[in-house]
Amino acid sequence: MTIPGPDVISAPQAERHRRRHGAFRRLLRKPLGLSALVVLVGVVVLGLLEPVLSTHAPMSSDLAYTNASLGTPGWPLGGDQFGRDIWARVLGSINVSVISAVIGAGVGVVIGTVFGLIAGYVGRRTDAITSWVFNLLIAFPSLVLVIVLYPVVGSSYQGMMAIFGLFLSTGIFRLVRNLVITVRNELYVDAARVSGLSNLRIVGRHVLFAVRGPIIIATAFLASSAIGVQAGLAFLGFGSTQIPSFGAMVNDAFLNLYRDPVQLVWPAGFLALLTGSLVILGNSYRDVLAAPQDTVRSRRRTQEAIVTRDVPNEDAQPPMAGALLSVRGLRVRYPHVDGSFKEVVRGVSLDVQSGEMVGLVGESGSGKTQTAFSILGLLPKEGRVAADAMELLGESLLDKDARAMRAVRRHLVSYIPQEPMANLDPAFTVGSQLVEGLRGRMSRREAVDEVKGLLARVGIPDPERTFRSYPYQISGGMAQRVLIAGAVASKPKLLIADEPTTALDVTVQAEILDLLRDLQEESGMGVLLVTHNFGVVADLCDRVAVMRSGEIVETGEVRTIFHRPSHPYTQELIGSILDEESVREDDIAEPRPDMVSTKEQP
Helix, strand or coil: CECCCCCCCCHHHHHHHEEECCHHHHHCCCHHHHHHHHHHHHHHHHHHCHHHHCCCCCCCCCHHHCCCCCCECCECCCECCCCCEHHHHHHHHHHHHHHHHHHHHHHHHHHHHHHHHHHHHHCHHHHHHHHHHHHHHHHCCHHHHHHHCCCCCCCCHHHHHHHHHHHHHHHHHHHHHHHHHHHCCCHHHHHHHHCCCCHHHHHHHHHHHHCHHHHHHHHHHHHHHHHHHHHHHHHCCCCCCCCCCHHHHHHHHHHCCCCCHHHHHHHHHHHHHHHHHHHHHHHHHHHHHHCCCCEEECCCCCCCCEEEECCCCCCCCCCCCCCCEEEEEEEEEEECCCCCEEEEEEEEEEEECCCCEEEEECCCCCCHHHHHHHHHCCCCCCCEEEECEEEECCEECCCCCHHHHHHHHHHCEEEECCCCHHHCCCCCCHHHHHHHCCCCCCCHHHHHHHHHHHHHHCCCCCHHHHHHCCHHHCCHHHHHHHHHHHHHHCCCCEEEEECCCCCCCHHHHHHHHHHHHHHHHHHCCEEEEEECCHHHHHHHCCEEEEEECCEEEEEEEHHHHHHCCCCHHHHHHHHCCCCCCCCCCCCCCCCCHHHCCCCCCC
16 A cells, blocks of 8 residues: 555546556566567668668678678778678678568568457358368478579579468467457457447457457567578579578588688578567567556556545544554445546445454445455555555555555455455465565474474365365365464464354354354454355354444444344344244245145055
C-alpha cells in the first residue's frame, strides 16, 4: 500500500495519470529484449548506410591490398586474398541477409498463417484438403528442391528464398491450425458469432490476436533459418558471384585460413549477431505479448492499491487504545470505465484484541474479503482504499509503502485463503514452499522440523510424505491444511482466516478449529475469522461483526448476538441456521399413481 504525498491526488486525477503502455514499450523494459533489439537494429543500420560507410565497391579488387592487415588506411578490416575490401563486403552481405530473411520468412508466414487460419477455423473438408497439401510439401526435401530449381530462378538468391519460404510455410501452417482449433471454441469467439460479426472479422480480430505470440516467435526462427540457408547456399557456390554474401566470404576465408585466419571472424561474427539477435528478440517479444497488459502510473511506480488517509470528522471514533488491530471508517472503491466509482466497503470499523477471536460474518459479496485484503494490503492496483484510521499494534498501516507492508505480512500478520490449490506453486514441493517462509528466522534443519511438526498438528496423517509431495499430489482438503500450517508457522500477532475450514470434512473441521484455539492460547495472537458459517462463529469466536452490502450492521459479543440480535438481517441469518429441532412444514406431495410400484411387498 502507498499513501500520496502532501498533495493528495483525487480519484479522477489518479485515473488520468494512469496510461497503458504498448507491447513495444514493455519490450524495452526487458534487458535481454532491449539488447537484442539494439544489436539487430545496429547491424541493419550498418547495411543501410553502406553507400556512406563503404570506401570501395564490394566486388572491386586491388591487388596492391591483397591480404591487407586490419586497420590499413582506407581498408578498416583489411583486404582478402583477391584484394577486395572486407569492410565493404560485410556491409553488402548484411543487406543480402536482411533481404533473404524478409523474403523467406515473409513468404512462409503469410502463406502458413492464412491457410492455417482458414483450415483451423473452417475445419471439415477445407481442413482436410489444406492439411493434405501441406503434408505433401513436408514430404519434399526443401533444400534439394531449392538447389534443383536454382537455374529456373536465374541464379537469383531472392528467387531461391521465395521457394524456400514456401517450404517454411508448412511449419507455420501446422502451428497456426492447431492453435486456431483450440481457440475457435472459446466462449468469446461464440459471443462474437452471436453478435453477428463476419467470419473474416472474427478470425482477424479475435482468433489471430489470440495466436499471435507463437507466430511471432516462429517468425524469428524462420528469418534466422532463411539467413542461414542463404549463407549456406552461397558457401556451396549457388548464387551470383557478383553479389556479396556471408557464405561466399566464409568460403573465401576457408581457402585463406592458414595465411590470414582473422578473415573468417568478420563474416562468421556478423552472421551470428544477426541470427542470434533475431531469435532472442522473438522470444522476448513473445513473452511481452503473453504477459498481462498492466497499467502504470506516471507519478506512482507501484502495483498496490492507492490508499489515502481521510481527515476524521468530529463524530468519528478514535482507534481503540491497546487494541491489536483497530480500523475506523474503512472504504474501498473500484473505478468504472466511465470514470465513476463503485464503493464495495463503506465505513467499516472493527477492533481485534490480542488473544481475541472476532468473526466477520456475511453473505457472499458483502465485502468481507475486501475488508480483510485492505488490512493485508493485498487489494488489486485498481482499488481505492480510504480510512480514518487503520492501526496494528498502535502503528498506522496507512503510512506504509509496499515494502513495509511486506514486512508486516512476513512478521506480524498471516492469512489463510479460501482456495488452497490456487495458492500453492505446482512447480515446488509442499515442504520447500513452507520452509522458505521460515528461512529468515531459523536454520533450514530447524525450519524443516518445525514444518513437519505443524503438518502433523493440522491433521495430516503422513507429514513426511506430504512434505515431499507436490501440490497436485495431495487432495484439496490436505492443501487447505498445508496453508493453515504455513500461516501459523511464523507465529503471527494477527491471523486473518478466510473460510479456514473450506474443503475439510466435518470431523477435521473440529480439529482445525481446536488447533486455531490452541495456537491462539499459546501465542496470544488475535484472529479475524471471515466466514458465513454461524456455527463456526458460535464455537470459536468471542465477538462477531455482521456485514451486509459493504457495511457492518451489527457487532457485539457472540452470546448476545445469538440470543438477542437487534438488526433484521442478523435475525434472518440466525434464523436460517438448521438444527435438530427444525421440522419441515411444507406439504409433501402425494405420489402419482403411475409412480406407485405394483410389485407385491414380501
